Every structure is written in structure tokens, then in C-alpha cells.
Amino acid sequence: MKGLAMLRIGEIGWIEKDKPEIGSRDALVKPLALAPCTSDIHTVWEGAIGDRHNLILGHEALGVVDEVGSEVKDFKPGDRVIVPAITPDWDDEAAQRGFSSQTTGPLGGWKFSNFKDGVFGEYFHVNLADANLAHLPEGMSLEAAVMIPDMLSTGFMGAENSNIPMGGTVAVLGIGPVGLSAIAGAKLQGAGKIFAVGTRPKAIEVAKEYGATDIISYKEGPTDEQILEATDGKGVDAVIIAGGGPDIILDAVRTAKAGSIVSNINYFGSGETLPICREGWGFGMADKDFATGLCPGGRVRMERLADIVSYGRMDPGLMATHVFHGFDKIEEALLLMKEKPRDLIKPVVIIDENI
């Protein structure tokens, strides 16, 4: 079978590999719709998690089950499924403690395109199919559904981790697809005022649609100063970091009120350390906490997010600004994600509507 792979840091290409073999609780899946992630860009072009050789990329997919192991109960060949980006080992101790994305070690629930071939292949392997696949609801648009495995799960986690009080003020720094999902999540969590920090017109349009009440351009002055001014110096109840480089942490901490949480969902792709502002953090005593997290995976999470879409709580399809058709187009979509033209939020590849 063929797949689009990271050949080494800075280089991608199509390679041939054997079809994956499955164990008794696993599934073999064919892609139905795919999307590249900004994380693929950090991984390949920044070498953020170290070198990888001939590793098939991609972790955002909808699929059609091709084969299941003898112990799989709820899925059979031909089923259309949502495949979470994160596929934990549910019997691991970290999962039992409630941190399923960190099973077998830090970020260990992230298998696809990290240490196992990803979903940009003609077939891919899913471990623990009954726990890591969800049925794709009949009639759901593929452009919308393909945002569930990573964009919605990660963005909503950013809002969940930031402990937003009902009616509280939230700032979302970075409004790519992850930050936009965080805005929608913050609204669903009961936020009052929501500052969206970004500059791209298309993203701003979707940010407003998802619940942003105020737009701040980080190019027109320091973000922290603008938000502090707009809140009469008080700052915000929760900050979600969903873009930018290391210095964005300084904006976040300075903007946060006492008692707030700075919830990071950004993937910092380079550098040895990350900064903290001594004064903005009250010399270490300001009651400003941090939360971090890797996208939650697994079946229940996917089913709940699918319900958010099915019951019209938000429409993730608005983020699919560039839609391609055909498996071969995944390379073009990935390169578009790297280039990030101004009108791009998220490229999506529909393999075949009719399988």
C-alpha cells in the first residue's frame, strides 16, 4: 500500500509499505476523509519531536473499517467511523488515573504519525477498536466530522481545562482551527465576553460566528496591554493559548487575573525552555495557574463531540476552507497547511463520499 510519509526532518514523500497486521482487539481502516494538522508541520519541518524515518504522517481521519480482530464486538467491515487522533492504551495506569492521552509515557496516547504509521496511508491500524473508534453518525457532513478527531477535541479541552466561570471573560490567543474550536468550546462552557486574538479576516469571521465578542490584533500592539485596557486593567478569568511562539506565554500570564488558569494547547515546536514573566506572575505568587493537555482521544469523547455537531451546538464545517477530493491530494493539502495562505483555516481531503 502507499502512504505519504516523513522521510526525515524537512522532507516528505510517497512510500510503499506492507498493509498493517492487526491483533485480536484491533481494526484495519481505510481513509474516508483526512486532514493535515499544524502538528504535522512542527513534526516534519521543525523536527519538533526528533527525527523520524519513513513514518506515514497524519492523525486526523474518518474511515471505513476494512477488517477487525476476532475479539472486536461493536465494529465490522464496512462501518464508517470517526478515528480519534489519540488512541490510548486504556488499560495503562495513566488512563486509570484519568490521563489517557499520556498512557505509556508523556504524549504516549499520540501514536499516529508520532511512533506508529499515521492515517495518510491506503490502510491504517487502530489499536483497541472498541475503545478507540466511534460510529460516524448517518448523514453528518464529512467536512464537519473530520474536525472532530483533533480540532474539536483539542480546542474544547483548552476551554474545559481553563475552568471558565459562568459568564467569565476568556481570551483565546491564536485563531487557527484549534483556537477557533476553543472559542466555540468557551462559549459552550458558559463564557460571557470572549476576546479572540488574531488577524486573518476569514478566521475572524468564523471566530465571531463561534462566539467571539471582541477581536484583538496582536500586530497592532502588545496583546496583554490591549486586553488589560479593554478590561479596565482587570484582565480575564481564563486564557487559552492556541498559537504563537514562546513569548505568547508572557502575554497570557500578564493578561490572566488572580485565580485564573492559563490553559495551553499550543505545540511549542522549538527551543529548550519556555519563558515566564517574573513580575506578571507576581514573582511566583500571583495565584495564576497553568494547565496543559494533549487532545483527548477514545470512543466516548468522539461520540460526545459528534453529539455536539449532530444537535447543532456548533458547525465545525465552517473551518473547512479548502476541500480537496482524492487520496493523492493529501500531499497538496499538507503543503497548503505548511504555507498557510491568509484565507486558509483548515484543508480537508475527501477520499470518496460513496464508500
Ligand code: NAD
Ligand atoms: P494555526 O497556525 O492555523 O493557528 C495559529 C495562529 O496563531 C496562526 O494564524 C498564527 O499566525 C497565529 N499567531 C502567531 N503569533 C501569534 C500571537 N502572538 N498572538 C496570536 N496569534 C498568533 O495552528 P492550528 O492548526 O490552529 O494549531 C494551533 C497549535 O495547536 C499548533 O501549535 C498545533 O501544533 C497545536 N495542536 C496541539 C494539539 C494538542 O493536543 N495540544 C492538537 C492539535 C494541534
Ligand code: ZN
Ligand atoms: Zn493534530
